[in-house]
Amino acid sequence: MDSRSILYPTIKRNTGVILQQTDTLKNEDSFLQPPVRGNCMNWILGHILCFRERMLFILGNTQLALPETTRTLYTRDSEPITRYDPQLPTLEQLLSELKRAQALLKESLQAATPELLTQEVNGDTVLSLLHQMVWHETYHVGQLELLRQLAGTNDKVI
Numbered sequence: 001m002d003s004r005s006i007l008y009p010t011i012k013r014n015t016g017v018i019l020q021q022t023d024t025l026k027n028e029d030s031f032l033q034p035p036v037r038g039n040c041m042n043w044i045l046g047h048i049l050c051f052r053e054r055m056l057f058i059l060g061n062t063q064l065a066l067p068e069t070t071r072t073l074y075t076r077d078s079e080p081i082t083r084y085d086p087q088l089p090t091l092e093q094l095l096s097e098l099k100r101a102q103a104l105l106k107e108s109l110q111a112a113t114p115e116l117l118t119q120e121v122n123g124d125t126v127l128s129l130l131h132q133m134v135w136h137e138t139y140h141v142g143q144l145e146l147l148r149q150l151a152g153t154n155d156k157v158i
Contacts, residue, residue, distance in 0.1 A: 008109050010134050011052075014141045015102045018045070020157045021144035022095060029151035030091040033082045041147040043081045044140050045094040046074035052101035055133050058126055059108035060116070064101055 022030070022041070030041040039047070050071055053064045070089065072078065081088065089097070117127040124132075148157070 007130055007134050008106050010138065011102055011105055014048075014134075014137055015098060017141050017158060018048075018098060018144060019095065021141075021148045022091060023157070024153070025091065025148065025151055027091045028084060030094075031081065031084050032147065032150045033080060034147065034150060038143070040081055041144060042088065042091065042094065043074060043078075044143055044147070045091070045098065046070070046089065047076075048137050048140055049094060049097055049101060050074045051133050051137055052098065052105060055130055056101065056104055056108055058121070058129060059105075059112055061104055061108040063104055064097065 022045075025041075030045070033040050049064075050066065053066060053071075056062065056064055073081065073088070112126075117125065117130075119126050121129055145158070148155075
């Protein structure tokens with residue numbers, strides 16, 4: 001089995017879990033800050049989108065392009081987002097872009113040549129970097145369950 005064929009099903013599964021965890025939530029729910037150190041749902045979804053954009057870039061696809069001012073809000077160690085700001089993407093917009101990124105990643109992974117996937121970048125292969133990024137995404141997807149509960153859903157979706 002080609003190891004890149006593992007990547008897309010995981011990305012697709014992550015998107016499905018994200019959609020389940022955000023189902024019935026309102027935009028304002030995505031800005032609830034956990035009572036312990038951590039980030040709100042809006043930040044996590046924006047962060048995942050930034051990573052998907054980076055995966056696409058590594059694969060040579062630049063169709064997603066978050067404005068730089070938006071991208072900096074979702075980087076590691078950025079300030080927590082604690083309230084809605086009209087300049088921030090809404091929950092609906094983030095979910096729409098995540099689904100779009102999923103489709104683009106499917107196309108880009110299918111089109112990726114063995115030469116591209118074995119190319120070295122900072123001491124790792126492109127394929128190894130993609131695996132690390134998908135693992136990182138999955139880590140953040142797991143955080144959404146607690147943030148859903150913070151919104152008062154009191155349910156279990158997965």
